[in-house]
Amino acid sequence: MSFITPLSGINSLTGVSATPAATQLGATTGTSGSSFTSVLGGVVDNLSGLQNTANTLAVKAVTGDLTDIHQATLAATRAQVTMDLVSAVRNKGIDAFNSIMNMQA
Numbered sequence: 001m002s003f004i005t006p007l008s009g010i011n012s013l014t015g016v017s018a019t020p021a022a023t024q025l026g027a028t029t030g031t032s033g034s035s036f037t038s039v040l041g042g043v044v045d046n047l048s049g050l051q052n053t054a055n056t057l058a059v060k061a062v063t064g065d066l067t068d069i070h071q072a073t074l075a076a077t078r079a080q081v082t083m084d085l086v087s088a089v090r091n092k093g094i095d096a097f098n099s100i101m102n103m104q105a
Helices: 008-012 021-027 036-063 069-101
Strands: none
């Protein structure tokens, strides 16, 4: 099984953690790793934080308190891409569940 490694230059971006959820998922092997529920909860918490940051920076941009509009644009894009990823994973999980439920014994 191949693991996803974080990009080396990603730490220079503000608001990006060094251990994304993809590497946390890759690190769970057998029963010794963290549970799927805790990883999924961490991803949802991370998404919530990204959305809050994007909202805060958007308000600052509108009120004129933000000097670099790129920060707001990057935060909004990061939140949108993360939301798309979480939605895709959720949809695949639901499809897998429905496929299992439709199997005949």
